[in-house]
Each structure stands twice: as structure tokens, then as C-alpha cells.
Amino acid sequence: MNRTQHRLSIVCIALALGFCGAQAHAVAWFPFGPDGGSARSFAADPQDHLHLYLGAANGWIYQTHDGGKKWERLARLARRDDLVIDDIVVDPADVRHLVVGAWASTDLNHPDGGIFISHDGGLTWVAQPEMQGQSVRSLTDARSDPKILVAGTLMGVFRSDDGGEHWGRISPEGSAEIHEVESLAVDPVNPKVIYAGTWHLPWKTTDGGKTWSIMKQGVIEDSDVFSIIVDTKQPSVIYLSACSGIYKSTDAGAKFVGGVGVNKTQGIPSTARRTRVLMQDPNSQNTVFAGTTEGLYRTFDAGKYWMQTTSSDVIVNDVYVDPANSKHVLLATDRRGVLVSEDGGDSFVQSNAGFSVRQVTAFTADVNHSATVYIGVVNDKDAGGVFVSRTGALSWQHISDGLGGRDIFALGQAPDGTILAGTEHGIYRLKDALWQRVGADAKPPQVLTAAAVQPVKMTKNAARGRASHTAPHAVQPAKTRGNATSVMKDFDGSVYAFTTVGETVFAATSQGLLKSANSGITWSEVKDTLPDGSEFVASQGTTTVTASLYGLAVSGDGGKTWHAAALPKKKMQVSALAVDGHGTVWVGDRDGVYSSPDKGATWQPLDYPYMRKVINIDFDSSADRMLVSTGDLGTKLFSVNATTRHVSEIDTGWNLRFARRIGDYLIGATLFDGIVVQPRMVDSAEITKP
Numbered sequence: 001m002n003r004t005q006h007r008l009s010i011v012c013i014a015l016a017l018g019f020c021g022a023q024a025h026a027v028a029w030f031p032f033g034p035d036g037g038s039a040r041s042f043a044a045d046p047q048d049h050l051h052l053y054l055g056a057a058n059g060w061i062y063q064t065h066d067g068g069k070k071w072e073r074l075a076r077l078a079r080r081d082d083l084v085i086d087d088i089v090v091d092p093a094d095v096r097h098l099v100v101g102a103w104a105s106t107d108l109n110h111p112d113g114g115i116f117i118s119h120d121g122g123l124t125w126v127a128q129p130e131m132q133g134q135s136v137r138s139l140t141d142a143r144s145d146p147k148i149l150v151a152g153t154l155m156g157v158f159r160s161d162d163g164g165e166h167w168g169r170i171s172p173e174g175s176a177e178i179h180e181v182e183s184l185a186v187d188p189v190n191p192k193v194i195y196a197g198t199w200h201l202p203w204k205t206t207d208g209g210k211t212w213s214i215m216k217q218g219v220i221e222d223s224d225v226f227s228i229i230v231d232t233k234q235p236s237v238i239y240l241s242a243c244s245g246i247y248k249s250t251d252a253g254a255k256f257v258g259g260v261g262v263n264k265t266q267g268i269p270s271t272a273r274r275t276r277v278l279m280q281d282p283n284s285q286n287t288v289f290a291g292t293t294e295g296l297y298r299t300f301d302a303g304k305y306w307m308q309t310t311s312s313d314v315i316v317n318d319v320y321v322d323p324a325n326s327k328h329v330l331l332a333t334d335r336r337g338v339l340v341s342e343d344g345g346d347s348f349v350q351s352n353a354g355f356s357v358r359q360v361t362a363f364t365a366d367v368n369h370s371a372t373v374y375i376g377v378v379n380d381k382d383a384g385g386v387f388v389s390r391t392g393a394l395s396w397q398h399i400s401d402g403l404g405g406r407d408i409f410a411l412g413q414a415p416d417g418t419i420l421a422g423t424e425h426g427i428y429r430l431k432d433a434l435w436q437r438v439g440a441d442a443k444p445p446q447v448l449t450a451a452a453v454q455p456v457k458m459t460k461n462a463a464r465g466r467a468s469h470t471a472p473h474a475v476q477p478a479k480t481r482g483n484a485t486s487v488m489k490d491f492d493g494s495v496y497a498f499t500t501v502g503e504t505v506f507a508a509t510s511q512g513l514l515k516s517a518n519s520g521i522t523w524s525e526v527k528d529t530l531p532d533g534s535e536f537v538a539s540q541g542t543t544t545v546t547a548s549l550y551g552l553a554v555s556g557d558g559g560k561t562w563h564a565a566a567l568p569k570k571k572m573q574v575s576a577l578a579v580d581g582h583g584t585v586w587v588g589d590r591d592g593v594y595s596s597p598d599k600g601a602t603w604q605p606l607d608y609p610y611m612r613k614v615i616n617i618d619f620d621s622s623a624d625r626m627l628v629s630t631g632d633l634g635t636k637l638f639s640v641n642a643t644t645r646h647v648s649e650i651d652t653g654w655n656l657r658f659a660r661r662i663g664d665y666l667i668g669a670t671l672f673d674g675i676v677v678q679p680r681m682v683d684s685a686e687i688t689k690p
Contacts, residue, residue, distance in 0.1 A: 034375070036356065038317075039338050040085055041085060042319075054332065055087070060074075061100070092146050099139065102116065114128065117165070138183050138197075143188040151184075159209060170205070171212065183240070184197070201222070225242045229279070246278070246303065258303070286301055288303060309348075317332045329345045358674040361376055361377060374399075386411070392665075393667045409422050409424065418519050508537040530564070532549075542557055545585050552567055574588070581621055585599060608638075612632040616657060616659075618658060654676050
């Protein structure tokens with residue numbers, strides 16, 4: 001056992017004990033970062049100011065017992081990874097009683113979510129039946145009576161008088177105005193006074209919802225109201241934030257002052273129009289924080305003047321001010337995770353130990369250093385890109401300078417050891433810890449802000465981001481053809497996969513199959529492969545294959561010559577491609593896995609009914625098996641013997657995008673939770689089915 005393997009065994013055993021205690025059940029594979037990602041909301045234990053809960057955008061709730069220095073996973077709501085947790089309420093009368101509001105991010109055209117309740121400190125949760133399916137955008141309790149909870153959904157305003165056990169609508173049913181309720185606040189003295197911010201304007205009720213009045217004097221029409229807070233000592237003082245700016249009322253909402261023009265002169269620029277959260281310092285009523293999509297702002301004089309305290313590329317979702325120490329401030333942010341300040345918000349550093357919300361889409365191992373691996377992520381902009389581990393995936397270092405915030409679709413290693421990255425805009429090489437764009441059109445690397453690059457939407461069944469495709473091209477078996485090429489001088493396409501054959505690197509791209517004979521410095525197009533681009537490329541020995549969504553080309557001489565091959569069935573859409581050590585070609589689609597021992601001349605389906613919606617296939621040479629990940633039974637990893645075709649199931653406990661071997665253990669790339677590691681000394685339970 002080498003040093004890295006020994007360290008992994010010790011760490012995993014220790015982690016297993018701690019994780020089982022938090023989850024109340026054993027999990028075979030354990031999370032190891034990379035730390036960071038999108039954090040959404042905070043809630044504090046009223047009896048312990050260092051005990052905080054953190055809601056994420058992937059259904060997970062985290063907690064910390066040391067004020068945010070270290071986080072641990074607590075529970076995932078409904079075992080779903082599409083629930084955004086924007087509100088957590090802790091019952092001050094019973095701190096083990098938690099209520100959470102969530103909304104589903106996967107399909108905005110079909111709202112989903114709900115209210116979830118825990119009575120054991122967040123270890124287990126139940127969905128509240130009356131609110132099931134509601135897209136809950138806001139949730140708060142009444143300071144004067146914590147049993148009163150108010151929830152805002154896309155359908156309106158709902159209230160519970162018994163701590164969340166039962167709910168009823170208090171906004172007019174079918175109202176043309178009071179819906180899409182993004183923010184709520186309850187008067188600290190009178191729980192019948194409720195403020196509701198919609199995607200249009202703010203509203204108020206003084207009789208518990210029997211009647212409502214619009215609050216629009218001084219507020220610009222059609223203002224999305226993101227946050228409302230009521231001064232706990234002076235309930236007539238109200239702050240609200242909207243797309244048109246920050247407003248303040250001193251007469252309980254009868255009239256507001258503020259907005260774009262005033263905010264601009266007071267320090268908040270007109271471009272920072274989306275203030276997602278307002279938070280008042282519990283120890284200083286005149287100190288208010290404003291978390292915007294362009295940084296954090298703070299006022300010491302109740303809103304007369306605002307000062308920016310972070311860079312403008314920080315997107316703030318929530319703010320926590322420690323009631324026992326106002327110098328201790330936490331931010332929940334997009335992509336950067338949790339930021340912490342110990343000087344009242346003047347400066348911040350990341351505090352993400354144990355918190356990981358990453359969409360890992362690419363992997364490559366360094367063939368020269370067994371414990372060194374690289375992974376690529378998407379949708380994290382300048383906080384994402386590429387991470388490297390030199391400890392066998394136990395710890396990670398951010399290594400993305402020069403990528404300009406680009407999403408990473410593919411990683412590979414050139415014959416000279418250089419690491420290559422495939423992005424949505426070209427190929428990059430890693431040299432002296434700096435990524436450099438390759439090709440004749442390469443420009444000096446630039447640093448892009450988070451807002452400068454558009455996000456790439458990833459779904460459970462997508463192994464990588466893809467450009468849109470036209471209808472399938474018919475591909476018929478053809479005679480072997482010479483490998484005609486042309487030099488790429490202005491390549492700016494998306495890159496989906498790399499493979500190395502001898503001294504040649506191949507890249508599957510939106511503009512077809514490319515190859516490089518000088519370790520990725522220059523690239524040429526392999527014209528005689530597929531007519532509709534290349535989504536996949538794989539190789540073992542001299543057998544090399546490339547595929548589009550609807551076609552396949554095979555080479556038996558390391559890519560010198562190619563022939564088109566028919567896919568296993570008509571109207572098939574390829575979702576995965578691999579080659580094993582025997583030269584057998586493997587492809588996957590939504591219906592299963594197929595293999596061809598004769599380079600695509602004939603195909604044999606894998607008769608295993610549980611393997612559906614295949615998203616990745618990889619050859620594990622050390623065990624002579626194919627590792628298959630699916631989007632159907634997401635927590636199951638399938639192990640297929642490459643010779644006998646015998647199938648075993650490994651229940652990892654996670655929804656995996658793909659799995660890879662490092663030394664004598666496996667790691668998995670989850671859909672939204674970063675990297676998970678299989679303990680070397682604790683084998684995953686393998687269940688063989690007939």
C-alpha cells in the first residue's frame with residue numbers, strides 16, 4: 001500500500017463514522033469536494049449563534065457548529081437534486097423543529113416544490129401535504145408568535161397557525177395581482193400585519209389576509225420585490241428591495257422613498273438593480289446590508305449612504321449577521337459558496353470546508369503521477385473551471401487562470417504530458433499553471449466577470465454541454481477512406497472529448513473530429529469521418545472510434561484511416577461511447593448498451609433491463625470491465641465484465657455522471673455534488689442479478 005492509498009483508507013474510515021452519525025444511515029461513497037458552489041440561504045439556531053443551517057440549490061441542507069468554519073451535509077430533501085432551498089425557519093421554542101420552503105429549478109414552466117418539516121434537528125424530513133407541489137419562494141415566521149408561519153408561492157400567500165403542520169391561503173384565490181410572492185415580512189409586534197413582495201409590486205394586509213392593499217406610492221411600477229425587512233424596534237420603518245432599487249418607508253409602507261435615482265447618488269449604482277436580500281444588523285438598527293447581483297453594500301446611517309464592500313462579481317443570495325458579534329458576517333453566494341467576514345463586512349474570505357455544490361463534467365488522470373487527477377466543472381464561471389488533486393481526489397486546488405470563466409466540457413493529456421481542456425469556445429493547454437488558448441486565432445487570456453459568460457444548462461441525462469443539433473444524417477457503412485485533413489486556424493467550437501493514440505491527440509468537437517500531432521499546439525480537421533460533427537471519441541490500442549449523436553466512424557489503425565459504421569439500430573441517439581481492451585466498441589443510448597467486437601459490422605445488445613438512459617461508459621482496464629452510469633437508476637453504477645458481459649450493480653448512494661478508477665479505488669462525478677470517493681478498504685456492496 002502506497003502513502004496515498006494508506007492516507008485514503010484512514011481518511012475514509014474517519015469520514016464514514018462522522019457521516020453515518022449525521023445521516024443516520026451508512027453511505028458507501030463519501031464526498032470530497034471541490035469545496036464551493038452556489039449557496040442560497042442561512043438560518044441560525046436561536047440557542048446557539050454558532051450553529052447555522054445552510055440551504056443549497058441542489059436539495060441539500062448543511063449545518064455548521066463553529067460559525068461557518070466547517071460545514072457538514074445534514075440531509076437532502078425528498079432525495080431530489082433540483083430543489084432550491086431559499087428559506088429555513090428554526091422554531092425558537094423547539095430548535096429541533098425546522099421548516100423549509102423549496103422550489104424546483106428544473107422546469108420553470110411546471111412549478112414544483114413544497115414545505116418540508118423536521119422534528120429531529122434536520123436529520124429526517126416530511127413533506128407537508130397541503131403545500132406539496134407549491135413553488136415556495138419565501139417563508140418566514142412571526143417574531144411575536146413563532147407558531148405563525150407565512151409562505152409565499154407562485155400561487156399566492158399561505159399561512160400556518162400551528163408551526164407548519166397545516167396551511168391555508170390568505171391571499172385572494174385567483175387574484176390577478178397577489179401571486180409570484182418572492183418576499184415576505186411580518187410585523188414584529190402584530191402578526192396580522194404582513195408585507196408581501198411580488199414580481200410586480202408590494203402588498204400589505206393588516207387583518208391577517210382578509211383584505212390587502214397595494215403599496216406603490218414612491219415605488220416604480222412593475223418592480224420585482226426581492227426582499228422586505230421590518231425594523232424590529234421601529235415597526236413603522238420598512239426597507240424593500242426591487243429591480244428598480246432599494247426603498248425605505250417610515251410610515252409602515254404608506255409612502256416609500258428611494259429607487260434607482262436616489263440609490264445612484266447614495267452609492268448603489270443603477271446597474272446593481274437586483275438586490276436579492278436585505279439584512280439589518282440585530283445590534284445596530286442603522287446598519288443594513290444589501291446583497292445584490294453585483295456585490296454587497298452596507299449602510300451605517302439607515303440608508304442615507306451605501307458603500308460597496310465586495311467586488312461587483314460577487315452575487316449575494318443571503319446575509320447572516322451574528323447576533324453575539326456583529327463583526328462576524330456570512331454571505332451565501334452564487335458559485336463562490338460561503339464568504340465570511342470578521343470585520344463587519346469590510347473584507348471577506350471563502351469558508352467552504354465541507355460545502356460542495358459542483359457540476360463535474362470532465363476528468364483526466366496524469367499518467368505520470370498516479371495520485372494526480374484533474375476535473376472540470378460547468379456553471380461556476382471564474383469560481384469554477386478546472387481543479388487539480390495531487391492526493392488521489394482527497395483535496396483540490398483551483399487551477400483556472402487564463403480560462404476566462406469558461407465551462408469545461410472535456411479534459412485530456414497530450415503525449416508530452418500537457419493537460420488539455422475543451423471548452424465551449426476552443427481548446428486550452430496548461431503551461432506553467434496558466435491556461436493558454438491554442439490555434440492561430442489564440443488571443444491573450446482574459447479574466448471575465450461572473451456576469452460576462454452565459455450559463456450552460458446541464459440536465460441529469462447530459463454528460464456534457466452541447467450545441468443544438470439538426471435532424472440526424474443517415475450514415476451508411478462505407479469503404480475505408482484516407483484521413484484527409486485541413487489545418488484549423490480559427491477554431492472556436494465546443495469541445496466534448498479527447499483521446500490520445502500514440503503521438504496523436506484527437507478531439508471531438510462541434511465542428512467535427514480534430515487531431516494534433518504536436519501535443520495540442522496546432523490542430524487539423526479529420527474530414528473523412530462524420531458529416532454532422534463529433535460528440536464522442538474513444539480509443540484503446542489502435543482501435544479508435546468517434547460518434548455524433550446519430551453516426552459512428554471507426555479506425556483500426558490509430559486514426560490513419562476511417563470507415564463509417566452503422567449504429568446498432570435505426571433512429572438511435574448515441575449518449576455514450578467507449579472501447580475496451582479487446583478492441584470491442586461499446587455505445588449507449590436511452591434504451592441500454594450495445595457492443596461490437598468487429599468494429600461496428602455487427603452489434604449485440606446487453607440484455608439487462610435495469611440499465612436505461614445511459615449517460616457514460618468507461619473502460620476500467622485493471623478489472624477488464626465497463627463502468628456504466630445511467631440517468632434512470634441514478635445511484636446505481638453498473639459494472640459489466642468486458643469478456644463475459646456479466647453485470648453487477650454498485651449502489652454508490654449518489655446520482656453519478658460518470659465513474660473513474662484511481663489506483664485501486666473508484667471516484668464518481670456526481671450530477672451536482674462534486675466528487676465522491678469509494679473507500680478502498682470498504683468495498684461497495686455489489687448485488688448480482690440473474
